Amino acid sequence: MKRRFFLLLLLVVAGGLLGLMVLRDPGYVLISWQQTSIEMGLWLGGLLWLLSLVAAVTVIDLLFKLLGFSDWWARFMNGRRQRRSQQAFEEGITRLERGDWQRAERQLFNAARLSSHPLPAYLAATRAAAQGQMWERAEKYLVLAEERGNRLVVGLARARLLLVAGRWEQAAVLLAHLHDRHPGEDAVRRLRVEVLMRLQRWADLADVLPQLQKAGGDDSQFPQLEKRANREVLAWIGQTVGRADKAYTIRRLQAYWQALPTRLRGDEELQAAYAGELVRCGADDEAEALLAATLEKQWSNAGVEVYGRARSLRPDQALARAETWRDAHPSNPVLMLTLGRLCLQNRRWLDARAYFEAALALRKSPEAYAELIRLLSQMDDRAAQRYVVESLGHMSARLPDLPLP
Template identity: 35%
Template structure:
């Protein structure tokens, strides 16, 4: 209150002072423009200027206030659209998680039309459309996602590749994924999907070339990578021989298999199963002698029971040398059932029937196996020892299939007709 009176007093003093100035000297102002002149006092001109400024300021404020309601309306509409989009997006995602594909597609598509960032809505709606089998709708939604967010090519491409793989469109999926790999070479999920596409297409060469990227970017666990490496190597070896023309000679076929083997990663060339496959392919290519030499060198480096057993299956042009080689191994591996089985087979190749029987029996004594029983039974049968062969065969059958229950059996001396009559 005190301040108000002070201000009022100052205004009165200023007014009195201005009034005194106006009385003492009103001033004179002349404005002329062409033939028009305006004469007035200085104080009247100042008053008119103040009034004009006040009118102009008022008009500007009125215009500004007239624009505010329109902006408020637009802002309100934007907030309302965003709220509706969020609500429908939530409903659509819930329907998607519940497997209600039609409802999910409808809500997500509606939300995308109102959303400022519709990418997620379009992608999820495309998945819902795909689950309903609406291929055209899914493709259209993916195209809308691309147009709405051109920079999201990788995200859109991943969903497209997933849908293509799910449809069984493996070749288009491969093309999509190779494009994505060029855009994002370190994207681990793209690499995983690309791996899946190669396997579905039986493109083992492509998978083999992809494996270093999978390992470099740690896209898969080491154990799974080793399995894929072995899988690809096995198929590549198989294809190396099957792709050769029927008229190709043994040398050409062997070179094809050997070239593939040498191109495999080092881990694969030490895998027992792959070595066994390689040896088998060499024999199939008509190069049993080269297979025998390769396997012999491999066993010198690393003794393996499975490969030792395989050595006895190779029928080289010099079976007596094979037998001598295997006999020399007995000095260090006299407790190897696989070696005894191999010695028995090599003895049969050299027609040493007695030695073969002893080696088969020794193999069974060290570790009974169906192969040793079968070989011994076959040999005894051809030597005329039918009863003993039958006994050995029964023992081998029991080992493989387990002990059979005690059941009544027909009398061996009964006439066939009498036995048949009881059936």
């Protein structure tokens, strides 16, 4: 309201001053052509000239519209602008691939400024600025691209920009936001998997991978990656046993295990990992029962190894069950190691020694050496020294041949 009043007042003052000038010196204009002459006041002549100019421009514009010249001119100028944009874009991409980041950025920005579809040029300019570590300018191009639409594509470009800058945590937050807004977008999930792997955020990764596979992700690495993520989560829960009540940790392990889909709970590697964490937390009987049922159906070296570490309340039954597996796997070093450990639980020292030696005969493993040396040391058997030397020789077999004192 105040602005309108000020403009009105300004017009009144200007009109008054103009009127005073006309009264003081009206002047005159003389137009002569052949035998005809026209004389009028200067101010009236100026007004007529201005009105004639406006009328001429109006008539010309009307004729252009009637004849279609305006549309032709607009198309001509737009085509010329698009050709310049395309040329700048091609030059910018060429310089970008050659590593001339600064000139590429300038050419691509010009291409975006001239183009009616500037998104590709803005994204390419972002890439050029990022390669030159001009992060602020790269973000400016993304903002300009976002104003022209397709926020999903711009969001993915921004996430990749954060990755190039090493800002992985911020990229993870952005990708989580994009995933919430575009849950069916395969590219978002794949990039999020890459970021979560780098950050080792296994719980989030275990949630994302099933969705990606369900949506038709055909990456052959996804099943193994999913199993690894769940193993890491189980290990993380098990590691909290020293900071929390054992019973509480066991309940958390059980709840997480039951929440897994059937296909994962039937995997022998995950079963062994779950049983191993139960053993760590003191739930040996539950681990033994799980592995006993599993190993009867599907053999697993990892499961057999955990079975030997479980401290059963019925060690004689655990040993008897494991001995039934020996007929089907007579040359399995992991089974021999497990039988030796179960013999220790049953205080059958000589049988334990025989099994440990059989395991070493099949494979020179540090675990078998350690178990045998520990047993022989407690039995005051001089053979322990021989096995110590042998184990050290086995561990140092790859040392270079160097002079010794």
